[in-house]
Amino acid sequence: MSMLPNPADQAAEAAKARMYGSEDLDRLAMQFVGKMQRYRENIVIPRTMGPVKIKTNEEKLLESAVESCGFKCAMACVMGYGLGAALGLFSASVNPNMADPFANTKKQTAREVFREMRATTHSYAKNFALIGAVFSVVECAIESKRGVTDWRNGTYAGGITGGLIGLRAGIKAGVIGGLGFAAFSTAIDFYMHSR
Known part of the structure; x- marks a missing residue:
């Protein structure tokens, strides 16, 4: 005579089969989630135009150096000097204070003309460098104080x-x-x- 399985026993067996211990849950978590340590360089954040890589520490350090007030001031000073020199050279080259060729006055030599051009160019360059440096320092201070760009x-x-x-x-x-x-x-x- 064969014995049919009791439905209550079958339900108990099914419930036992579905029970997981803490080790089993840990193993499942490791399978689905992975290790708790992640490398930032391997994380990719999706964007509409494609994936974006998170910046490395070196890139962040370089970016913070370039965005510092000192670097901005130095760059404004150098660029202002260059722009002022270009404008000063142009201004000196079209300057009408050359000697009158029909007058009996002493004519300017090439050396005097170049010396005057150099002085004018240097004067313009210094003024533009000063304006650029003052503007960038004041703007950086205001931006830092307001906290808004x-x-x-x-x-x-x-x-x-x-x-x-x-x-x-x-x-x-x-x-x-x-x-x-x-x-x-x-x-x-x-x-x-x-x-």
């Missing part, structure tokens, strides 16, 4: 820089210089960000 930083920095430069000629010139430089900075900001 927008067009107002350039406008405020332009106003302060123009005012400081204009103050050498008086209060009225300082106010006009501040307003003019602020308007110019705002216009350049809008032009550069609209492209």
